[in-house]
Amino acid sequence: QKEVEQDPGPLSVPEGAIVSLNCTYSNSAFQYFMWYRQYSRKGPELLMYTYSSGNKEDGRFTAQVDKSSKYISLFIRDSQPSDSATYLCAMSVNAGNMLTFGGGTRLMVKP
Amino acid sequence: DTGVSQNPRHKITKRGQNVTFRCDPISEHNRLYWYRQTLGQGPEFLTYFQNEAQLEKSRLLSDRFSAERPKGSFSTLEIQRTEQGDSAMYLCASTPRKGENIQYFGAGTRLSVL
Numbered sequence: 030q031k032e033v034e035q036d037p038g039p040l041s042v043p044e045g046a047i048v049s050l051n052c053t054y055s056n057s058a059f060q061y062f063m064w065y066r067q068y069s070r071k072g073p074e075l076l077m078y079t080y081s082s083g084n085k086e087d088g089r090f091t092a093q094v095d096k097s098s099k100y101i102s103l104f105i106r107d108s109q110p111s112d113s114a115t116y117l118c119a120m121s122v123n124a125g126n127m128l129t130f131g132g133g134t135r136l137m138v139k140p
Numbered sequence: 141d142t143g144v145s146q147n148p149r150h151k152i153t154k155r156g157q158n159v160t161f162r163c164d165p166i167s168e169h170n171r172l173y174w175y176r177q178t179l180g181q182g183p184e185f186l187t188y189f190q191n192e193a194q195l196e197k198s199r200l201l202s203d204r205f206s207a208e209r210p211k212g213s214f215s216t217l218e219i220q221r222t223e224q225g226d227s228a229m230y231l232c233a234s235t236p237r238k239g240e241n242i243q244y245f246g247a248g249t250r251l252s253v254l
Binding site: 033035037061063065070071072073074075078117119121124125126127128129130131132133 | 171173181182244245248
């Protein structure tokens, strides 16, 4: 079993929908949680960064971390076709250490 | 463009050949990371450097793989005697300083082993 599990999708939604993306993990030592967006044939681009449990909002994006359940989420409000990409969750035990990624969820937002 | 730069973007090679990739991190970033990403999967950690010191290596980094960062600036990743299973995207990332956790990724080098 992988340390970080993520539904691969694809997830197809109409433009304007609220999107919910999730990851579960098994290593309780993870403290730092990130969401990256990756367009086809490009490198991952950081979207959200959270330390420990709690919520963080940035524009249309909200990240939630529930360490007691080992569950993290990314919500995208008013989704746009330009949001169509693969979304990767990533986490680390200590700052500056290696990141452990989920397998990614492919999102398609249809006009 | 002052982002992480990786060259070449795409490399096609025959099985058994050696290949070398280069990564130029963002200026003055002292931590540099290598990851491998296969189709439909998330990136997997290979190794990382603090300046010129290689601090950690994954078990994925077999003895055919070697990475260097000779002067603490750019880094190279060499794969000797390539195998078809080495076909993947090789990603490089950098962070500004120890304790900083945001890793900035390059566009990657896509390796195809025929």
